[in-house]
Amino acid sequence: MNKYIIRLQLLILASFLFVHHNFAQYQQGNSSTEVLHDLQKLRHTARVLYIAAHPDDENTRLISYLSKGRKFETAYLSLTRGDGGQNVIGPELSEGLGLIRTQELLAARRIDGGNQFFTRANDFGYSKHPDETFNKWNREKVLSDVVWVIRNFQPDIIITRFNETPGSTHGHHTASAILAREAFHKAANPEIFPGQLEYVKTWETKKLYWNTSSWFFRGDKEFSEDDYTLVNVGEYSSVLGLSYTEIAALSRSQHKSQAFGSSGVRGEEIEYLEQWEGKGKNNALFDGISTNWDEFENGNKISSTIEQILSKYSAENPADIITDLLQLRDLIDQLPASAVRKNKLSQIDQLILKCSGFYHLLHHAQNYASPSDSLSVNMELVNRSEAEIELKRIEIAEVSFSKSYNQELANNEVLHLNLPVMISKDQSYSNPYWLEKGAANGMYQVDDQLKIGHPENKPTISATITLTINGQEMEISSPLMHKHTDRIKGEVIQPFYIVPAVSISFSEEVVIFTKEKQEKDLTIKVKALKNEVSGELQLELPDSWEVVSAKLMDFSLLDKNEEVSFNIRLRSGVNLGQYSLKAEVVLDNGTIIDQHLTEIQYDHIPHQVILNKAQSKLVLSDIQIVGKKIGYIEGAGDGVKEALRAMGYEVETINIATASIKELKQYDAIVAGIRAYNTNEALQDNYKKLFTYMELGGTYLVQYNTSYSLPEKDFWPYPLQISRDRITVEEAELEFLNPNHQLLNYPNKIQKIDFEDWIQERGLYFPANWDSNYQTILKGSDPGEAPLTGSVLTAKYGKGKFVYTGLSFFRELPAGVPGAYRIFANLVAPVPKK
CATH class of the missing domain: 2.60.40.10 (Immunoglobulins)
Structure with missing residues (x-):
């Protein structure tokens, strides 16, 4: 009897294409058209690796087209997890935000059909030049990780999102392109990172492209289509019922923490690619590269078998092709080891389960357990076809459980099993593997080579289910999940975790x-x-x-x-x-x-x-505060409100839509959270109340906003124009333009030491132009750049004062930077009474 091993995870089986499912509405079902699409994908052997720097950098239009349209195996390698960005949906920053953005990428890939990889590089915040990026990252280790992913994934072509021109975009972006070209060459050299060859072979990618657009040439030189390979990604799939650009918009919209919700577009949409390396420049994308089984041993027989399966496939009786799929699997299993062989075997395994309508779920009513706990977990199995399926054995290696069954699974008869589980006292906790050694400024420390590149942890506990399907033995991996019924959401299935007591x-x-x-x-x-x-x-x-x-x-x-x-x-x-x-x-x-x-x-x-x-x-720290009561207007989410309470202020959240002027007058100062004018519709509609508040003597402090998605209204007491100006080097020296100004002296005497030990940056999104009523307080710049004076602007308004600041208090205060507290206390201090 032949034995075939299916290494499947429930998350992979879920379909997210036709409807934007809440993850909690967990499904294993697949429509017959999806099965047809997956069968058609068996024809194709081409593999594409897309490389950029952050979550949301990837071109989901091209990934959707290549994966769903051309049906090529496509992957996105994001060098970082986006830890250094901002968060518009909640308070999480740094490692918490990186975890959110990791999962948003995985949600996007479930829609557009791509795979997802990462390096160990940490997103330490905005970088203006690749030299600064490589000063923070360990360049050799990041390069090693890119080479590792290439050697594992074995792409035919690599596509980078950015070019190699310093200063044209984020330094991380440029670094990703530089490393992509370097890794393109070095992945094929056995003398480069030879320790990897214990697990993988060298790999020679055939072509390297830059996925460009007219955006990269703005204000520089004319963009000519004649210089590039053109790809129409706007085609429509009658099988899937969507265009690839519509699929891409659903994928792109998973980056919710970055406010990247997108509308689907229809009709022709062209992507432009400039070939950097490889033969046949600027011809068709895969010119000279075989995209089918022609060059494989037994390739003609494999191709003909696939075509026979497709001709035989019936949407009403998909189980009829299971035996044929098993025969195809046997043909491919005889090929030498390669990424294509491994991938196609996995695809066939999944198709066999889809065609049988086989459902499996290992679940528990609780969402987590601790080492040494004893659990009774449930297993649900059901064969929803006429295929001959027999349950032979269930093993859970992590808890030393093993039991034989030899039980037939008849069509649509559910088998419920109760399995005893004893969690080892030495079982490790379910912490993201890249965070096990703590936070990082430049690189996460991951010592296990086999973990590098993976988007997330493997399930802590999984059952191996051994079946026979139409007489052939197969194994399925079924992770332990948390399942419950919510009165609003219905059936909710989520990951199960091992945590401390x-x-x-x-x-x-x-x-x-x-x-x-x-x-x-x-x-x-x-x-x-x-x-x-x-x-x-x-x-x-x-x-x-x-x-x-x-x-x-x-x-x-x-x-x-x-x-x-x-x-x-x-x-x-x-x-x-x-x-x-x-x-x-x-x-x-x-x-x-x-x-x-x-x-x-x-x-x-x-x-x-x-x-x-x-x-x-x-x-x-010697922190003096003046005033006691502060009103806080919520923005995109930050920890500043809690920091103010820690300083000794009484802080209340303001609903600016319902607050009266009389109510506002009770506050010694009012503070707007980060991006408040971008995200708070009530503030957008009621901002003039703050003018009256200042006229009557109030102090109003606004933290940074962005020009993107900012309504065109006169939000500020005097005109100012927000830009993308920033100081990214947290150690950059700041000069006091007016040492005697109140903001630098009352109630705290601000000194240069107050700008020591800052994290990630000085500030971001500074105003670039402003009315003469504003006074500037600080001047500084990143190395080699022109000085910026817009980090703090202040103006008298009526009897009160207005302060606009791009200094990154939302990072410094939660980090406990002493000087940041002293400076912030000055900014919110009421106007001294004469």
């Missing part, structure tokens, strides 16, 4: 102390993530810091989601600076847990978890 959190992520030996109250919470948890909370303090009062910090028999709070009074040390207060729980069984669980939940991506060290940042 408790999560530790602090009431404040940053605690501000303004003098030596100052005392403040702090609450630490311990939340049980399983039932019957008992233990003791312990703290690790910086030198000279003390806990002056605290109740007993033990707890007993907490049930899942039950939380206990511990109130402590903390006394600061004597040396100015930034410190950490660390916490850990010692369970009754001796297990030590020092982590905080963060859950990320949005409807367009699977639920995610991140585990970070449980700690609070302690800042001892």
